[in-house]
Amino acid sequence: MVEIVVTGMGIVSALGVGTDATLRGLQSGKTSVGRIKYLQTRHVDLPVGEVPCSDSELRRLIEVSDDVKLTRTGLLGRVALKEAIVSSGIENSRPERVAFVSGTTVGGMEKSEQYYRDFLNNNNHNEYIALHDCGACTETIAGQYRGNFAMMTTISTACSSAANAVILGARMIRTGECDAAVVGGTECLSKFHLNGFNTLMILDNEVCRPFDKSRKGLNLGEGAAYLVLETLESANRRGVKPLCRLSGYGNACDAFHQTASSPNGDGAFLAMNAALQDAGLRPSDIDYVNAHGTGTPNNDESESHAMMRIFGDSVPPMSSTKAYTGHTTSAAGAIESVISVLALRNNFIPGNLNFEQKIEGVSFAPQKENLADVQLHHVLTNSFGFGGNDSSCIFSRLEGNGWQVKNDVGGSGIYIQSIKQISMQKPLCEDWFAHPIYSTTPYNESLDPDFKSYIPPMTARRMGRLLKRAIVTSEEAVKDLGGESLDGIITGTGLGCIENTEKFLNAMIDNDEECLQPTFFMQSTHNTVSSQIALHFHCHGYNITYSHRGTSFDSSMYDAYLQMKSGALHHILVGGHDEMTPDYFKLLGKVGYWKHGNCGADVLKKHDTQGSLSGSCSLSMLLSDKRTPETLCRISGMKMLYAPSDEQLSVCLKSMLENGHIPLSDIDAIVMNYSGDKDNDDVSHHVYERLFAPIPVMWYKHLFGESFCSSAFGVYVGAVALSRGMVPTNLLYEGGSPIDHLRNIIVFNHFHNQDYSLVLLSC
Amino acid sequence: MEELILELKKEIIEVLNLEEMTPADIDENAPLFGEGLGLDSIDALELIVLMEKNYGIKLANANEGKEIFQSIKCMADYIAAHRTK
Numbered sequence: 001m002v003e004i005v006v007t008g009m010g011i012v013s014a015l016g017v018g019t020d021a022t023l024r025g026l027q028s029g030k031t032s033v034g035r036i037k038y039l040q041t042r043h044v045d046l047p048v049g050e051v052p053c054s055d056s057e058l059r060r061l062i063e064v065s066d067d068v069k070l071t072r073t074g075l076l077g078r079v080a081l082k083e084a085i086v087s088s089g090i091e092n093s094r095p096e097r098v099a100f101v102s103g104t105t106v107g108g109m110e111k112s113e114q115y116y117r118d119f120l121n122n123n124n125h126n127e128y129i130a131l132h133d134c135g136a137c138t139e140t141i142a143g144q145y146r147g148n149f150a151m152m153t154t155i156s157t158a159c160s161s162a163a164n165a166v167i168l169g170a171r172m173i174r175t176g177e178c179d180a181a182v183v184g185g186t187e188c189l190s191k192f193h194l195n196g197f198n199t200l201m202i203l204d205n206e207v208c209r210p211f212d213k214s215r216k217g218l219n220l221g222e223g224a225a226y227l228v229l230e231t232l233e234s235a236n237r238r239g240v241k242p243l244c245r246l247s248g249y250g251n252a253c254d255a256f257h258q259t260a261s262s263p264n265g266d267g268a269f270l271a272m273n274a275a276l277q278d279a280g281l282r283p284s285d286i287d288y289v290n291a292h293g294t295g296t297p298n299n300d301e302s303e304s305h306a307m308m309r310i311f312g313d314s315v316p317p318m319s320s321t322k323a324y325t326g327h328t329t330s331a332a333g334a335i336e337s338v339i340s341v342l343a344l345r346n347n348f349i350p351g352n353l354n355f356e357q358k359i360e361g362v363s364f365a366p367q368k369e370n371l372a373d374v375q376l377h378h379v380l381t382n383s384f385g386f387g388g389n390d391s392s393c394i395f396s397r398l399e400g401n402g403w404q405v406k407n408d409v410g411g412s413g414i415y416i417q418s419i420k421q422i423s424m425q426k427p428l429c430e431d432w433f434a435h436p437i438y439s440t441t442p443y444n445e446s447l448d449p450d451f452k453s454y455i456p457p458m459t460a461r462r463m464g465r466l467l468k469r470a471i472v473t474s475e476e477a478v479k480d481l482g483g484e485s486l487d488g489i490i491t492g493t494g495l496g497c498i499e500n501t502e503k504f505l506n507a508m509i510d511n512d513e514e515c516l517q518p519t520f521f522m523q524s525t526h527n528t529v530s531s532q533i534a535l536h537f538h539c540h541g542y543n544i545t546y547s548h549r550g551t552s553f554d555s556s557m558y559d560a561y562l563q564m565k566s567g568a569l570h571h572i573l574v575g576g577h578d579e580m581t582p583d584y585f586k587l588l589g590k591v592g593y594w595k596h597g598n599c600g601a602d603v604l605k606k607h608d609t610q611g612s613l614s615g616s617c618s619l620s621m622l623l624s625d626k627r628t629p630e631t632l633c634r635i636s637g638m639k640m641l642y643a644p645s646d647e648q649l650s651v652c653l654k655s656m657l658e659n660g661h662i663p664l665s666d667i668d669a670i671v672m673n674y675s676g677d678k679d680n681d682d683v684s685h686h687v688y689e690r691l692f693a694p695i696p697v698m699w700y701k702h703l704f705g706e707s708f709c710s711s712a713f714g715v716y717v718g719a720v721a722l723s724r725g726m727v728p729t730n731l732l733y734e735g736g737s738p739i740d741h742l743r744n745i746i747v748f749n750h751f752h753n754q755d756y757s758l759v760l761l762s763c
Numbered sequence: 764m765e766e767l768i769l770e771l772k773k774e775i776i777e778v779l780n781l782e783e784m785t786p787a788d789i790d791e792n793a794p795l796f797g798e799g800l801g802l803d804s805i806d807a808l809e810l811i812v813l814m815e816k817n818y819g820i821k822l823a824n825a826n827e828g829k830e831i832f833q834s835i836k837c838m839a840d841y842i843a844a845h846r847t848k
Contacts, residue, residue, distance in 0.1 A: 201808060201825040260804065458801055461780035515816040517778075518808040 002174050003232040005242035006395070008088025010080040011338045013223030013325045014049035017061060018083055023342050026324060026350040029370050033207045033219045033326050039189045040114075042513050046203055048189055049221025049326020051076060069127045070140055071108040072222075076331075077141035077186035080224035084182060085145055088228035093238040095180035095230050097150040100142055100642070101169045102226075103161025103185030104154065105330045105526060107134040107547075110190040116505055119587050130591045133494055133708070134526065135549035139754060141186065150178060152642040152755060153555040156330070156496070156526035156547035159292075160251075160385035161185045162225070163333025164544055166393050167249045168559060169229050175562045179234045184334030186224030192505065193329065194220055195513050196521030200259060208295030208327075209354040210320035211304065211366045218294040221326020225334035227341070244344050247378065247396040248281065250274025253489070253534045253543035254388025258522055260298050265306025267390035268292075268382065270540055272310050275392040281378060283311045286394070288349050288374075290340045290381040291366070293320020294327050303382065304362040315364040317371065319352035333383035333391065340379040340395050347374050386522070387531020389543055412625045414564045414635040416719045416761075420476040422446050422469045422618040423704050423713070428476055430720055436703050436730050439613060440600040443585050444705050446616045462519050463532070464499045466579040469618035470529045471536050474573055477620040478537065480630045481571060488542035488572035489533050490560050492552035494708020496526035499581050529577050542569060550751025552576065553619070553712040554640060557759070560623050561638045572623045576712030579616045588614070593706070595676065601702040604676030605733070612675035615705020619712040621719075633722040636660035636744070637760035644756055646690055653691055653746075653758060660760050662744050667695055669727055669739060671718045671747040673711060675701040683753045692746070697733040711749040715759055718745040722763045767839045775835070778813050779806055791835040799834075807832055814838075819847030 011018065014032035015025030025032060033049045051058075058075040059066065062082055070078070085091060090098065108131040115125035130136060138154040139146075151172075155164045162185025169181030197203050197220060204217035235242050252274060254267025261267070276283060292303055300320075307315050321339050328335050343349055352366035377397045384390045424444045425432035437447075451460060451468045454475055460468060470491075478486060495501075500523035507516050522528065527545040534543050542563065546555035553576030563569040588594065595603065595611040604612065627634070637656040641649065657664060670692045674681050688697065698721065704713040721727045727739040747759040772786035779802070793799035796807070807828045814820040814831075820842065822828060831841045 199808060199812065201811070257803075258805070457781075457783050461782060462805070515812055517812055518805060522805065 004246045008228035010083025011225040012079045041191045072188035074140040076224040084226035095234045097178040099151040099178040099181040100149040101165040101183045102138040103165045103330045107137045108132040109192045134547040149642045151640045154548040157389040158385035160383040160389045160391045161330035163383035163391035180230035184226035185331040187330040189222045199518035202296045210293035210295045213357040215295045219326040221328040223328045225338045245396045248275045248279025248394040251391045255534045261302035265302040267388045268306035269309045271390040271392040279394045287376045288379045289318035291320045292382040292384045317367040319367045323353035336381045340381045416632045417622040417624045418477045418480040419621045420473040442594040464497045466497045470577045473620035477622045488569045490556040491530035491575040492546045492556035493577045494552045497523045500524045551755040553709045554757035570625045574621045576619045576709030578707045578709040607681035612677045612706040617707045617709040632719040634762045636762045639758045641756040671698045671714045673749045674699045698731045699733045714747045718747045718761045
């Protein structure tokens with residue numbers, strides 16, 4: 001039995017810096033939403049929940065000098081992380097394996113939007129190019145604490161990102177993948193999403209009024225928060241007194257609309273219900289609900305109906321704290337988790353500011369005034385994101401009153417049933433296996449199939465090519481499901497629909513923040529891909545998006561692996577989707593991503609210069625817990641690590657092989673991430689020599705190119721080779737005769753020598 | 764008015780990416796949402812942007828669109844009466 005406790009937390013928001021300031025702010029009963037002070041925008045009439053510190057002041061708080069390049073999202077994250085780490089005492093007595101899971105969607109956009117023209121036209125601010133993506137943001141936040149972490153990833157599901165980070169951290173602990181996890185999220189205000197929400201016409205030009213009949217919309221806010229989760233056993237071993245328990249969690253997809261919630265709150269209902277079941281609690285056990293309550297007409301009505309479905313006539317005291325902090329989007333799930341823990345520990349319910357009158361058709365009213373001296377045992381907090389990504393977490397007082405904690409172990413085998421791709425190879429088939437297309441140019445477009453036969457025109461008209469590719473590969477991969485239903489959709493995307501992001505960014509700069517199109521904003525959100533797939537299949541199951549640089553796909557597969565290992569889910573669609581545009585190609589070229597001139601396979605093998613050849617990746621993989629005649633291969637193990645030493649990597653490999661009951665001598669090939677880039681290949685080569693030599697090496701980037709999700713092709717070539725029982729010469733790094741007796745393959749990946757993954761595939 | 768209606772149809776086809784449609788396919792009296800053209804709430808937001816960008820009409824609330832976007836004819840009438848450019 002694994003019990004998960006919270007042993008530390010850190011927070012920064014419009015309420016101030018730190019948990020004490022947050023509690024005082026809430027107890028004051030006053031809003032911290034006000035006029036824009038720091039964000040440079042023409043929409044100064046829109047109230048926001050801005051953190052009351054300039055970037056320089058934030059730097060001073062964490063003693064970081066001006067020459068360390070950090071975005072505001074990164075700075076806020078570091079402020080919160082510092083408090084979480086210090087309060088948990090992790091630095092003095094570290095749990096054995098600690099994971100870091102952070103949510104963000106804005107990432108480095110606040111700098112990209114300032115310097116976008118410079119990025120394209122000169123070299124004045126190139127240092128921020130590499131800080132744009134969400135994963136880069138997580139890496140910079142880890143900062144001086146990075147040595148504490150054994151694994152790291154980034155979740156980007158818009159406004160539920162941080163809640164999903166809490167959930168992943170908890171799952172990793174329950175499945176024994178780590179002993180502790182630092183989980184949460186960060187988001188700063190950006191002109192990009194302020195304008196984006198404005199085009200959706202869901203911003204209130206006064207302070208928001210959650211759950212009030214007259215509510216008009218939300219106010220954006222910013223901030224960051226992290227919680228330290230660990231097993232009770234680990235906390236006891238370290239001699240740390242836990243703050244409370246995390247007793248349950250749930251995630252579901254509304255699968256109704258890209259930006260709106262269903263009238264009945266289906267996704268919200270499913271998420272809350274799943275959290276209650278997970279915790280072994282009845283609805284009547286919940287003493288306070290910290291609602292998502294953004295203040296938009298749609299959310300609050302939908303969420304109210306979901307709560308009426310869960311709680312019936314006895315909805316417990318509930319409130320939204322968005323009027324205190326603004327809607328801190330990707331950080332909200334963590335900020336409100338911290339608020340929930342503060343409520344629990346201080347027997348305090350923060351009031352729902354600005355409430356006057358109930359919503360028509362809603363039977364209950366929120367708790368309007370602050371309530372002190374209430375006995376709280378279990379607090380439920382909701383976080384919902386674009387695309388109907390709905391998550392609920394339950395925090396409970398330490399003294400348990402009889403609830404059961406599920407122990408996630410067991411489950412059966414995990415099989416790759418099908419993989420379909422769109423890339424620079426012939427789409428949706430394995431022609432590359434015998435007849436590959438070789439490219440010698442650095443920039444490569446994918447060979448798209450005829451989308452029209454898959455997606456009706458009224459649906460396709462808003463989709464960029466990445467979304468279309470994701471739908472088509474998913475549709476094809478799921479064909480092998482044989483009447484069973486999909487219960488999870490997990491997507492990796494380093495950048496999301498970057499083509500739409502660029503369109504919105506360019507229009508915002510050209511039109512001086514006026515007359516912007518909502519469609520481009522909506523499609524720019526990373527989890528658009530996963531939510532569109534859910535809409536396409538009407539799938540209400542688990543839905544999540546990882547945006548962690550070169551291990552975005554690996555993170556998705558890892559989550560799916562853990563879910564299936566624990567027997568929680570049975571059929572999961574895992575995807576890796578990233579596109580390249582001429583402009584983004586140019587930007588990444590400036591920071592050394594691509595070769596100049598010829599980059600044929602022979603040039604890549606020399607790996608004596610920086611850069612690789614670029615490609616786009618759309619790959620969908622169906623995982624199932626049953627072997628069928630269509631099964632490509634079995635997943636016998638998977639590990640993810642952060643900046644491991646040789647020794648740690650070796651121990652990790654050994655444990656993966658032992659758990660899979662497969663000796664290294666039974667491994668017939670290693671799929672390596674060789675890309676032709678000197679730095680990348682030097683690290684890979686070192687690992688190969690140390691761990692795997694002389695096992696034959698397969699490679700794939702000469703056929704599929706480099707992108708944030710290109711590691712998906714590593715698993716792909718391994719799985720296809722196993723299903724056919726042979727490796728053709730074109731996939732062998734050293735050439736030579738084909739391998740024709742295949743039992744097991746290891747797929748190795750690393751990104752910048754920081755994030756590592758190992759996948760063990762068997763026939 | 765005929766001219767404005769044709770212009771609007773062309774603009775709507777472009778901005779909503781109704782690739783397979785021509786102005787002749789759209790009945791200016793048919794409802795834009797639901798049964799007729801089958802547009803949804805995101806399209807309504809796009810139409811609000813279109814009115815601001817091309818005709819200088821700014822709506823403060825998305826709900827105002829409901830009356831205006833009943834049909835192309837309705838929209839043309841509103842634009843003719845309120846346009847500032």
